[in-house]
Amino acid sequence: MKKEMDPVLQMKHITKTFGSVTANRDVDLSVYSGEIHALLGENGAGKSTLMNILTGIYRPDGGEIWYKGQKRDIHSPKDAVALGIGMVHQHFRLIPTLTVAENVYLYSGKKSFFLNRDKMEKEIRECSGQYNLQVTPEAYVWQLSVGEQQRVEIIKLLHQGAEVLILDEPSAVLTPQEAQSMFDTLRKMADSGKAVIVISHKMNEVMKNADRITVLKNGRVEDTMPASEADVERLTRGIVGDRTLPEQERGQNSEPETEQRPVQDPEQEARKEAAKAGLQTSSEEPVQGLRQTSPAAAEGAAQGQKHVCGEEVFFMEEVSAKNDRGLPALKKITLSVRAGEIFGIAGVAGNGQRELSEVIAGLRPVTEGKILLSGKDLSKAAMKQHIQEGIAFIPEDRLQTGLVPELTFTENIILKSYESDRYSRRGILQKQNMRDDAKTYAGQFDIRHGGLDLPVGLMSGGNQQKLLFAREVSGDPRLIVAAYPVRGLDIGAAESIRKILRQQSRRGAAVVFISEELEEIFAMCDRVGVLCDGELMGIRAIEETDFQEIGRMMSGEREETK
Amino acid sequence: MIRNLRFRKRNSVSMARRILTPVIFVLLAFVFCGFLLAAVGSNPLAVYARMMKTVCSYSGLTRSIEAGIPLMLTGLAVSFGYRMNLNNIGADGQYALGSLFCIGFALYGPVMPAPLKILCMFLVSMLGGALAALIAAFPKAKWGVNETILTMMLNYIFLYVMDFLMYGPWKERNQMVAQTRAIREKYWLPDLGSSGINSVLLVVIAIAVLLYFFHTRTTWGYEMEVIRQSPRAAQYAGMSVAKATLLVLCASGAIAGLAGFAQVAGIIHRVQANLPNGAGYTGIVIAFLAGLNPLVVLLVGFLFGALQISAVAVQLIGVPSQVATMIQGTIMLFVVAGEFFNRYELVGRKK
Numbered sequence: 001m002k003k004e005m006d007p008v009l010q011m012k013h014i015t016k017t018f019g020s021v022t023a024n025r026d027v028d029l030s031v032y033s034g035e036i037h038a039l040l041g042e043n044g045a046g047k048s049t050l051m052n053i054l055t056g057i058y059r060p061d062g063g064e065i066w067y068k069g070q071k072r073d074i075h076s077p078k079d080a081v082a083l084g085i086g087m088v089h090q091h092f093r094l095i096p097t098l099t100v101a102e103n104v105y106l107y108s109g110k111k112s113f114f115l116n117r118d119k120m121e122k123e124i125r126e127c128s129g130q131y132n133l134q135v136t137p138e139a140y141v142w143q144l145s146v147g148e149q150q151r152v153e154i155i156k157l158l159h160q161g162a163e164v165l166i167l168d169e170p171s172a173v174l175t176p177q178e179a180q181s182m183f184d185t186l187r188k189m190a191d192s193g194k195a196v197i198v199i200s201h202k203m204n205e206v207m208k209n210a211d212r213i214t215v216l217k218n219g220r221v222e223d224t225m226p227a228s229e230a231d232v233e234r235l236t237r238g239i240v241g242d243r244t245l246p247e248q249e250r251g252q253n254s255e256p257e258t259e260q261r262p263v264q265d266p267e268q269e270a271r272k273e274a275a276k277a278g279l280q281t282s283s284e285e286p287v288q289g290l291r292q293t294s295p296a297a298a299e300g301a302a303q304g305q306k307h308v309c310g311e312e313v314f315f316m317e318e319v320s321a322k323n324d325r326g327l328p329a330l331k332k333i334t335l336s337v338r339a340g341e342i343f344g345i346a347g348v349a350g351n352g353q354r355e356l357s358e359v360i361a362g363l364r365p366v367t368e369g370k371i372l373l374s375g376k377d378l379s380k381a382a383m384k385q386h387i388q389e390g391i392a393f394i395p396e397d398r399l400q401t402g403l404v405p406e407l408t409f410t411e412n413i414i415l416k417s418y419e420s421d422r423y424s425r426r427g428i429l430q431k432q433n434m435r436d437d438a439k440t441y442a443g444q445f446d447i448r449h450g451g452l453d454l455p456v457g458l459m460s461g462g463n464q465q466k467l468l469f470a471r472e473v474s475g476d477p478r479l480i481v482a483a484y485p486v487r488g489l490d491i492g493a494a495e496s497i498r499k500i501l502r503q504q505s506r507r508g509a510a511v512v513f514i515s516e517e518l519e520e521i522f523a524m525c526d527r528v529g530v531l532c533d534g535e536l537m538g539i540r541a542i543e544e545t546d547f548q549e550i551g552r553m554m555s556g557e558r559e560e561t562k
Numbered sequence: 563m564i565r566n567l568r569f570r571k572r573n574s575v576s577m578a579r580r581i582l583t584p585v586i587f588v589l590l591a592f593v594f595c596g597f598l599l600a601a602v603g604s605n606p607l608a609v610y611a612r613m614m615k616t617v618c619s620y621s622g623l624t625r626s627i628e629a630g631i632p633l634m635l636t637g638l639a640v641s642f643g644y645r646m647n648l649n650n651i652g653a654d655g656q657y658a659l660g661s662l663f664c665i666g667f668a669l670y671g672p673v674m675p676a677p678l679k680i681l682c683m684f685l686v687s688m689l690g691g692a693l694a695a696l697i698a699a700f701p702k703a704k705w706g707v708n709e710t711i712l713t714m715m716l717n718y719i720f721l722y723v724m725d726f727l728m729y730g731p732w733k734e735r736n737q738m739v740a741q742t743r744a745i746r747e748k749y750w751l752p753d754l755g756s757s758g759i760n761s762v763l764l765v766v767i768a769i770a771v772l773l774y775f776f777h778t779r780t781t782w783g784y785e786m787e788v789i790r791q792s793p794r795a796a797q798y799a800g801m802s803v804a805k806a807t808l809l810v811l812c813a814s815g816a817i818a819g820l821a822g823f824a825q826v827a828g829i830i831h832r833v834q835a836n837l838p839n840g841a842g843y844t845g846i847v848i849a850f851l852a853g854l855n856p857l858v859v860l861l862v863g864f865l866f867g868a869l870q871i872s873a874v875a876v877q878l879i880g881v882p883s884q885v886a887t888m889i890q891g892t893i894m895l896f897v898v899a900g901e902f903f904n905r906y907e908l909v910g911r912k913k
Contacts, residue, residue: 059568363798382800383798386800387799387800393798395798400792400795401792401794401795402795404788404791404795405791405792406791406792407788411787415788415798415799418781418785418799424781427780427781427782428779428780428781429779429780429783429784
């Protein structure tokens with residue numbers, strides 16, 4: 001990276017407000033050709049908003065965008081593409097029933113009336129060869145893995161002639177190995193003169209792969225630095241701020257969405273310690289390609305995590321199930337979870353985790369096999385019975401399945417118990433009780449909301465998840481199924497969620513914890529099972545295994561159970 | 563100039579704006595229709611004056627209510643379905659079958675004390691409407707068959723059944739008109755005092771209030787709302803979407819069927835060929851304009867009744883009565899367009 005060069009892209013004093021919430025406030029950002037620039041920050045810090053302004057999805061309320069030395073107005077995504085700015089969104093924008101080549105061409109400026117498939121496919125092969133982006137142009141998108149789909153998205157941008165590529169949380173859906181190869185590709189693109197902006201909240205990944213890092217907090221640029229000067233402590237301070245001063249923070253209570261919750265000193269110290277420890281593990285352990293992300297890893301290790309497990313609560317034997325397309329998704333899974341135990345499910349996303357979580361929770365029918373909860377057969381039972389038997393479920397898709405975004409806080413807390421005596425008397429909703437409980441939850445779980453009568457869709461991701469947890473654990477469930485419970489959450493919220501899960505397990509709940517972060521699984525769980533292609537590759541006690549072994553199992557290597 | 567204006571999403575919509583915007587756009591719709599009237603050679607001011615004069619008289623008022631009652635009921639029926647994203651386009655057919663059940667029971671059913679008989683007429687007309695809806699509801703709930711198409715196609719069937727009975731076995735003897743004979747006077751619902759307004763209006767108001775209460779205060783209403791907003795979350799909460807679909811569509815049909823009861827017991831005391839006369843379709847417009855709020859449906863239903871009455875009156879000055887349909891359609895378009903301004907505002911672009 002050459003400092004003396006002019007930046008290819010400059011955003012000056014960008015401000016954007018949504019109602020009373022300021023998503024970006026006076027943000028300056030300079031990006032140079034040939035660099036990988038990381039945008040780091042918690043959820044709601046304004047990273048995505050800033051990038052959406054750059055790509056023309058939002059209009060800024062104030063500020064200027066300079067591109068290649070000229071001031072530009074970007075009115076629409078089309079304008080952005082014409083300038084050479086493209087973005088890979090967190091949720092891919094691909095059409096599953098079209099082939100890779102067709103998807104790429106759909107967004108291409110070089111459309112002609114007749115399709116020339118050979119030419120299309122040749123161009124894509126050239127592009128994929130140049131940057132080592134392996135894709136099959138003839139393949140249909142629905143056949144592709146998430147990693148492959150991401151590569152298609154990147155090729156789409158390259159084919160549009162993008163000079164500035166923005167990737168929103170690109171590593172969130174990848175295996176450690178895939179993530180590394182993706183960053184290698186991004187490096188190649190930067191080397192060829194393109195500017196790459198990566199949105200992330202994984203500190204270690206960013207330090208390892210980026211050239212410069214800009215930290216956003218509460219919509220403002222908190223810190224910007226070359227990656228060589230970054231360390232965990234500095235980044236943590238940038239991301240979460242100096243939270244030892246809760247009184248002062250409380251004074252400027254203007255932004256409920258992005259505001260950080262004041263944390264007491266001991267927790268703050270613990271987190272800092274953990275963060276330091278996290279860095280140490282990453283430098284000491286020579287695990288190749290594995291992301292060193294969550295400070296939880298070290299913290300869990302520090303706490304020792306030892307507690308006695310009770311009797312077997314949940315048992316499933318040779319259970320198979322189908323996915324939404326009717327294809328086999330789970331193949332003869334046998335596992336059991338004891339009271340007080342946290343059982344981890346590791347594996348690359350899309351290998352049956354979702355189906356497994358839904359089968360256990362009762363949302364997906366079992367095609368064969370048996371499911372027992374404390375000896376009671378639930379294999380054929382409806383969802384309602386699963387709920388009554390005390391199975392709590394934190395679904396992967398928290399905002400469409402676990403919560404109803406258009407309904408209010410108060411209405412969402414009764415989603416599973418609206419027929420209980422507390423909320424319903426002869427079919428009439430007991431609004432006072434609903435309100436009382438909503439207030440209790442908000443206090444007890446420190447849920448920040450703009451108002452109990454506002455749609456939960458307006459709350460931040462972390463608070464939505466806290467609300468979901470508050471509701472799910474409120475009935476002291478016997479079994480908790482949590483699918484990716486901290487995915488996409490900021491550090492503070494993620495820690496609260498982990499804390500709730502630990503408390504529940506100490507209370508005696510059996511917990512099934514699905515995650516793609518190995519560090520987290522090692523920090524949280526007593527045992528871990530690895531899913532690959534719908535099969536359980538094996539089950540290990542945490543203290544008897546390591547990253548390498550689990551990593552091998554994740555890639556499909558079966559090993560005999562010790 | 564245009565380039566410097568842009569739309570910005572509103573953050574909140576005040577109550578005043580929410581009420582004023584549709585009113586303004588309804589007025590604009592009348593202005594627009596005025597041009598159309600002028601184009602076909604009528605003086606729009608004269609036409610509108612005549613319409614206003616008709617509605618503002620006392621008899622105009624009672625007739626507007628009379629014409630509005632079936633529209634209120636179909637409006638309530640349609641909005642009830644939409645409250646769970648079910649498109650009940652079949653209110654016309656359900657109204658028809660409801661009225662047939664009602665008149666059949668009234669004319670050919672057992673002799674009973676009047677209050678009991680009227681109650682049974684009330685129930686069988688609901689049953690008729692519900693059965694008409696059930697034919698679409700069952701395939702929808704069981705296999706996800708599109709209810710929009712089913713309910714719409716069924717309209718034709720029930721209207722033909724109605725024609726068959728009106729021109730055939732149930733036709734009043736020695737009459738040129740395709741209609742049944744009137745039911746016995748002791749089964750008529752009384753007028754409200756000497757007002758000339760039939761007491762069936764109270765039934766309609768009671769139903770609207772009940773529905774409002776149902777949506778806002780009951781667990782069933784809550785269940786409907788969850789299913790409407792996110793069927794996936796509903797399954798997650800253990801709700802049976804299929805069962806709710808079946809019940810809600812049938813209930814929607816039952817409400818539409820009550821329009822038949824209102825006519826037979828309250829207004830014309832008999833059934834005529836093509837009695838619904840498009841009320842089911844007008845109900846769709848009413849439901850939308852009322853924002854699916856049952857109480858507002860009453861008001862909008864009344865206004866549409868007034869529109870129909872006044873359109874009949876302007877025939878006397880040589881304007882076709884289809885002017886009512888034209889104005890209805892225009893109002894719908896304008897109010898939907900007006901909704902846009904409730905969500906967005908026009909602002910100058912900042913430098």
